Amino acid sequence: MAAPYDLNDDSVVVVIGSGAGGGTLGNELAQKGIDTVILEAGGRHEAEDFINDEWGSFGQLAWLDKRTTSGDWRVAKDFSGLPAWIVKAVGGSTTHWAGASLRFQPHEWKAKTTYGDVEGASLLDWPIDAEEMAPYYSKAEDKMGVTNTHGIPPLPGNNNYKVFEAGAKKLGYKQVHTGNMAINSQDRDGRTYCQQSGFCFQGCKFSAKWSTLYAEIPKGEATGKLEVRANAHVLQIQHGDDGKVTGVLYADADGNQHVQKARVVAVAGNSIESPRLLLNSASSMFSDGLANSSGMVGKNYMRHMTASVYASFDKPVNFYRGTTMAGIIQDESVHDPSRGFVGGYEMETLALGVPFMAAFLNPGAWGRQFAAAMDTYDHMAGMWIVGEDMPQESNAVSLSEEKDQYGLPAPNVHFSDHANDVAMRNHAWKQGMAVYDAVGATQTYPTPPYPSTHNLGTNRMSADAKDGVVNKWGQTHDIANLFVSDGSQFTTGAAENPTLTIVSLAIRQADYIAEQMGQKAI
Amino acid sequence: MMTNDKAGGVNRRDFLATSGKTAIGAAMVVGAGTLLLPTQGWGMELKALKPETMATMIQMARDIYPHDHIGDKFYAKAMRAHDDGAADDAEKLAMLENGIADLDKRAGENGYLGLGWEEDRVAILHDIEDSGFFQAMRGSLVVGLYNQKALWPLFGYEGASAHKGGYIERGFDDIEWV
Numbered sequence A: 001m002a003a004p005y006d007l008n009d010d011s012v013v014v015v016i017g018s019g020a021g022g023g024t025l026g027n028e029l030a031q032k033g034i035d036t037v038i039l040e041a042g043g044r045h046e047a048e049d050f051i052n053d054e055w056g057s058f059g060q061l062a063w064l065d066k067r068t069t070s071g072d073w074r075v076a077k078d079f080s081g082l083p084a085w086i087v088k089a090v091g092g093s094t095t096h097w098a099g100a101s102l103r104f105q106p107h108e109w110k111a112k113t114t115y116g117d118v119e120g121a122s123l124l125d126w127p128i129d130a131e132e133m134a135p136y137y138s139k140a141e142d143k144m145g146v147t148n149t150h151g152i153p154p155l156p157g158n159n160n161y162k163v164f165e166a167g168a169k170k171l172g173y174k175q176v177h178t179g180n181m182a183i184n185s186q187d188r189d190g191r192t193y194c195q196q197s198g199f200c201f202q203g204c205k206f207s208a209k210w211s212t213l214y215a216e217i218p219k220g221e222a223t224g225k226l227e228v229r230a231n232a233h234v235l236q237i238q239h240g241d242d243g244k245v246t247g248v249l250y251a252d253a254d255g256n257q258h259v260q261k262a263r264v265v266a267v268a269g270n271s272i273e274s275p276r277l278l279l280n281s282a283s284s285m286f287s288d289g290l291a292n293s294s295g296m297v298g299k300n301y302m303r304h305m306t307a308s309v310y311a312s313f314d315k316p317v318n319f320y321r322g323t324t325m326a327g328i329i330q331d332e333s334v335h336d337p338s339r340g341f342v343g344g345y346e347m348e349t350l351a352l353g354v355p356f357m358a359a360f361l362n363p364g365a366w367g368r369q370f371a372a373a374m375d376t377y378d379h380m381a382g383m384w385i386v387g388e389d390m391p392q393e394s395n396a397v398s399l400s401e402e403k404d405q406y407g408l409p410a411p412n413v414h415f416s417d418h419a420n421d422v423a424m425r426n427h428a429w430k431q432g433m434a435v436y437d438a439v440g441a442t443q444t445y446p447t448p449p450y451p452s453t454h455n456l457g458t459n460r461m462s463a464d465a466k467d468g469v470v471n472k473w474g475q476t477h478d479i480a481n482l483f484v485s486d487g488s489q490f491t492t493g494a495a496e497n498p499t500l501t502i503v504s505l506a507i508r509q510a511d512y513i514a515e516q517m518g519q520k521a522i
Numbered sequence B: 001m002m003t004n005d006k007a008g009g010v011n012r013r014d015f016l017a018t019s020g021k022t023a024i025g026a027a028m029v030v031g032a033g034t035l036l037l038p039t040q041g042w043g044m045e046l047k048a049l050k051p052e053t054m055a056t057m058i059q060m061a062r063d064i065y066p067h068d069h070i071g072d073k074f075y076a077k078a079m080r081a082h083d084d085g086a087a088d089d090a091e092k093l094a095m096l097e098n099g100i101a102d103l104d105k106r107a108g109e110n111g112y113l114g115l116g117w118e119e120d121r122v123a124i125l126h127d128i129e130d131s132g133f134f135q136a137m138r139g140s141l142v143v144g145l146y147n148q149k150a151l152w153p154l155f156g157y158e159g160a161s162a163h164k165g166g167y168i169e170r171g172f173d174d175i176e177w178v
């Protein structure tokens, strides 16, 4: 068969979501000649439609459906309806993402073994390791055109990077560079190189930054084996009497409901929607939700230990010019418990425009101190801090009392920091401020976490079916033809930005699905 | 760059010298539903709120995010959305009118605008900062003020850049001081 596919075609693989996980998986399957339908809740906005305007772009691309929050994280107070910054559009959050593409460090695949028992943390080792992942990382880096890999030159440093690098070197940091970025530093893969426009978070109008929207999906479509159905919001995964999944119920742009039959279903809706969908698909056979015999669907929600540091200088920086995040200090990413916490963190350059700076510098703050900081906007430099957070069973995505536009329970996102997260953040704030103080900052601002951009762990991978939701292939322990293909598979979060790992896992999963289909095992 | 008063400040004496109209703070009421910002060359027709209320709201907005190099019209534009919202929402209208009346009451005889020092007005705002009224004002202002494109250059932010080819030829790495 060839795309487009009939609703009753039960030979297709249905992938839910077209972001880092789903978009990659869909293309990889199509390249192998497997009939694939991606159902994507959001619309299709091509690169030329992107908007160089922070709130305008947010309105165009962000997931704004009903969500609720709880827990003691500050996001629950400052942004109670917006726990996460995730995209609802073809390409998923790879439209908004900054492109930082780092491999896990070998020990991070084995967090439990490396860190030992950490009180209150539900640590687990991944059932895979660095050696097994190395060839997939390599394929992903090549596919995404990651700088400083495969002979791809680094990006040039922008003004924000110059300040960051100078401070880092003064402080004695050694591993400082413009990053491993999935952003073209030269023409590659039919896409141009970075024009330093400064709007990576708003979708790259030049397609210089890798996104499934234009770097994966069109290639899959060109095979005739991939159909991407936009504005198709999956409401429920259905199953038969044998406990195998049979298809999905979705709503189209007009709210009309359809069932797309399927041989295999892969869930890649990001770590809030994926567990919600499994929970909302509860049936008399699976009363706690699909693939939830462990009770772990939605549990162990991770968001990375994050924070930012901004600093003002007596001279202009104009940090909003150029790539949003091309700069990294890696010296603190090691596991060195003498710092008072397990795991490590990365420091990465970050710039926001005036609208987002006002909203996120110190949410809720007002008065002269805040205004004075804003007055120095073009004299500011900034960095984001991202480190490993501890999985905790009580941090969870669950079904809220509130309903979404389809009358289905909305997700509630509950999060409280672990003591290790707090200790790491305090350390990172101190070091980040020291970087800028070293080059003469007149003020530094320790900025709290934003709504989560890295959402992980809610369908975690485990060797033992009682500890998690999926096995080492992302296949659910309970249902052989149901897969999870996004960041919700993460057993632990590591210090690195997650997308390279999500893409590597999707490439690997495509091989496995093809093999299993070939063997008629699924 | 920030030290230039590019927007034109408000000179209090300008309007105090104007006769025949009621001056409130930096603004002036002309007729029943019109508020003028004489030094800014800007005014607005109000749909629902009393002009006096709007004038106080503009001062309150400035006290929340005090940028001395930013003219009143930017605060006024941000506050205008409240008037639009209040036009068909009686509850909202009441919240705003009552909120401002409460501020005036707390300020004493000459009302909120009668307090000459920002410090004294801010002390009152601190007392009400957890109220729904204050939160609605601040929450809308953080977007309504800082999302005005005309205001961005006053902060040295250049806004959209793709149509100009990004900054690759326009100074993405032009600082020399580090």
Ligand SMILES: Cc1cc2nc3c(=O)[nH]c(=O)nc-3n(C[C@H](O)[C@H](O)[C@H](O)COP(=O)(O)OP(=O)(O)OC[C@H]3O[C@@H](n4cnc5c(N)ncnc54)[C@H](O)[C@@H]3O)c2cc1C
Pocket (backbone or CB within 6 Å): A016, A017, A018, A019, A020, A021, A022, A039, A040, A041, A042, A085, A086, A087, A088, A089, A090, A091, A092, A093, A094, A096, A097, A098, A099, A100, A101, A201, A232, A233, A234, A235, A268, A269, A270, A271, A273, A274, A277, A325, A453, A454, A455, A485, A486, A487, A488, A497, A498, A499, A500, A502
């Ligand atoms: C501003 C920003 C910057 C970032 N920068 C980086 C970075 O530099 N490096 C990095 O590694 N990561 C970064 N990230 C994170 C990165 O974008 C995510 O980790 C990654 O995209 C997650 O992939 P995913 O497949 O899990 O989900 P997504 O990419 O979010 O895709 C999920 C898709 O599923 C769709 N969907 C959800 N539910 C349904 C449903 N029921 N039916 C149909 N479709 C559905 C959504 O609409 C969405 O398109 C950033 C994120 C943001 C927001």
Ligand code: SF4
Pocket (backbone or CB within 6 Å): A183, A193, A194, A195, A196, A197, A198, A199, A200, A201, A203, A204, A205, A206, A207, A208, A209, A322, A323, A324, B166
């Ligand atoms: S800075 Fe570069 S990668 Fe980022 S949006 Fe602009 S052109 Fe694209």
